Amino acid sequence: MTDMSVEESFEALVRWQHDVGSTEEHASSLDTQLLEHARRLVDAYREEDPRVEVLAVLAAFHLSRHVALGQESSADRWAAVALLARCLIYGGELPSSLAPKLREDVLAEAVELATELLRMRDTDPADDPALADRAVDAWRRIKDATPADHPDRPGHLSLFSKALLMRHADTGRPADLEEALAAGAERVRAIPDDHPGQDEAMEELGHMMMMRLDVTLDHSDVDELVSGWEQALNDLPEDDPGRVAKLSSLGADLLIRHARTGALEDLDRSIAFTREALRVIPDDHPYGEGLQHNLNVAVELRSQLVEGDGQARGPAVP
Template identity: 30%
Template structure:
């Protein structure tokens, strides 16, 4: 009875169920299968599943006949709604299969066509089939053919005929879809003109009037997004309100029309920044979600739109409840949709942004980790040619910078720099100068402090200079960028000076290493020379970033520790130095062996420090920092407990007048907060 639609098992099951109810009534005369509340619900679910109902005659027949029979079997005052639904559906069936509709209704349709050239019906039907094919497959040729068929049907239909409004609306819908694919505003203007005429032509009480208004509202909002014309937004909002007002709450289209109205209200808020429009938009979009049935293929779209509105309101007012609802809604979409669903990427992308926004308010490491997971999944869901690929790279890069600043994991910093560089390369200059170059410059500056490589510092300065060029002179961020740039330039000069000083000290300690000295039973000179040579080499590494220099520094300080007797007063300090160098090498290479060795050296330094020695609190703090670093790598609760023990010991050991005491206490509080989050 129709063009073959995409196979949908649920639609087929519901259609078969309604047809079975009709047969049971015809065969037995039992009204119950037709009048049951479940029958109404099944018909509603079925219409909600159909992307383009006009092309699926089997669905139109099943739903239309169910409501036709209900209208005849129910008392007149109860069956009016069923009749209102049945007649336009069976009218469309009659266009394709005149013999399929009840005889008295077919006579009514035929009498309406007496003396009329009905060739327009064939053109209209062919246009509907082509439009359905275009919507289902994306075939531009089918869409172009639909426009031609609808145009011919409009030429043939008499000026006052009842079908004219429907043809005008269908032509407007086809032209709107053509605009959405090609972006030609003249085509959109034509779509709006035809949709306006459809609304004007349709009788005020016509059942399809709400559909015509909804189609017009959508097209006006399309044009507003392209032109930012206040007139289009105002008219689109008014038309969407009318469409909702004419739609019954149990109509399958009710949720979609509510969602369209909610979208229009969000556009009004974004234009005028009126909180009332945002509040109403949230309310309307929540009603759209509540009105949709689980099988509605657009339900996830309604949830996505609601999440966006809640995120907007949460950001504006700092309302954690709205932010939590938005994140929960996006997480439900990601959980429920298949991997190839068109909403998966935008849901992941928005989830990444919302989680980072909440992290910036709560400082929750769980939110930051989840944000990074969502950002990585979002990148995995699209190809590099996707128009939002670079923007998504930038968002993920910023989140990784946040985590590096929190946990000091150099792997996060490396990944952030790679992503931000890629985004800066892909985005146009106007978009990348401040949005991408600013965090890229900060990340490169942080990396230059780890690597000590002047080339990294030069790259940071270049990125900051480009970022500064994209920030308006009166923007508050310009002063901060200028300050960062000045610090980077000073650091560049210090590198040159420090390298000369480090080279001089290294030469001095190398000569001392080769000079025989008399033994000192308490602290031989040889371990001191080895220790100081290692620290000088470490200074050169911090300037040059040369990994080989760091390797030599580690070996010299390790040799100094081995050459220092177990009871020597300076053994604890040299163990602490070794722990610092091993941590630095771990941050450079990511090797867990160095991190484990750093933990061991720091613990030995604590054990070797007398209880009243002022160095004890520094060694405890060092142990706490390195255990924290290990816990961020392993995510092990045991490591977290050891980190807390060391942080607590450092806070207790600090003297009341120790200027570092607040930092030790803050470290303990952060560690305890982390354990609370995890447990």
């Protein structure tokens, strides 16, 4: 097979697509010669060097066969799904006429592909420096293709943030950290307050804010976290099972803010909230050991910082 034969097959399918677009005559996709052209393009495809225009025309061809054959064409349907998913993560656009169920399947397949990019980058970051770029681009496109009210959008935002943080670890680019923070904040807003995933989203956002704090020494991020946890606690009933996680996070963030500012009030409040969390937590709760450790650290720190006149000596870190 020569490169010319591959290009000829591509051009043949492009001509077919143009004709179908004007006539909507899908029966033409059943032509055996067109099928051979499609197979030639598939055989020549290389994942490391995708051509979006080839993926798009192949997807259109298999979708047309699916329409022409109906329920007998499951193989063509799934071929179109796989091709459209690759088209999406490598920079193509999904057809606006795509049926909702088909769009869902394409998005799910794209998520699988993009997750594999993250896994490959996480397993051997030095193997291919471009993997981080590919992962970021793929998750950005998935995020953009996911409707705002889609139940999977918070998860897609989380993985988009993860890809950005991976690249930030490689390059130190502030823009990646800022974009990861923005995606994390959107994820928090997208999750209902009473959803069990809210605490995890807040904790991940807090982690990213602390990363930025280490770079900028700007305390506004910690202030925002503390305010967020305080508001979340105010909105929760006293017997809500999610209260423990929020008390724990508020206590931890107050301790961090104290370390940055030296404010004794933050240290005292950290101790109080952590003690409250320990008071209401079940004996077998997985947070118990960590909470007790945090409380011990805070109490020991207070005993070191407070002198005879009751004044704090100053920030624990510059």
